[in-house]
Amino acid sequence: MTETIFTRDILQGKVAFVTGGGTGITGGIARAMAEHGAKLAITSRKTENLEPMKKLIEDGGGECLAVAADVRDYEAVESAIAQTVEHFGKIDIVVNGAAGNFLCAADELSANGFGTVVDIDTKGTFNVCRASFEELKRSKGQILNISATLHYLATPMQIHVSAAKAGVDAITRNLSVEWGRYGIRVNGIAPGPIEDTEGMKRLLPEPLKDKITKKIPLGRFGRIKDIENAALFLTSDAAGYINGVTLVVDGGQWLLGTSLA
């Protein structure tokens, strides 16, 4: 188990359904939730992306169900939700972390390339929220959507992701208003540059990383652990009156307009 500043039981008895939960930031969130008492269902397009995280969670004494599902496919999402409920009896927390990303200039990006990322990030987030609504209504549960800060200003080579994540933030706000009456809290996290992810290694050349580090007010890149801590806080009872917020976790990076591309 990793070190924690929280008590180990803050999510005790909860069942969390985490898309993209095998790797990266959302993998960290899944593992952290398991280490704080939750039972986990993790999804990804490919089972092989889930097995190592399932083993890690189980080796740490947690319970984990791995279900392959493409969030673009509503029926597959419905099936994954149904399997989770059959296995654990309920769902309390939904984390939307499945995301697509690559660097591409707008004048070179195909319509299908743009649409693919919007389909994964935005439509995928809606699909999972919509398909889990009845379960969340029953559990008075909550949703945590992972977006980004790319669209707060403008990020070259990221028009597709910026548009997609702006849509995710809109979903967070709209659902918090529409579903708050059922006791469902809907919040988001907008991570800044997080250094220990495959995505960041792939998307950010090393020389640019040094340049950006100097311009981050807190003087360092984020770590997956920073996002895990924000996720534990937002999904715990400590945040019981927080609804409709997308919490920026970026060391103050976006306020200085330091472009990531």
Ligand code: HXC
């Ligand atoms: C230009 C590209 C491309 C690239 C794919 N496409 N990769 N265009 N540059 N590098 C285009 C294809 O040409 C095609 O359009 C369309 O996208 C669909 O491609 P497919 O390969 O058929 O789609 P699919 O297999 O469904 O998914 C592709 C993918 C996905 C979206 C690229 O494999 C992916 O994103 N993998 C990485 C996942 C990842 O790293 N997630 C973490 C995200 S981190 P045409 O027109 O040719 O048919 C994150 C944080 C944000 O989101 C902040 C970061 C700074």
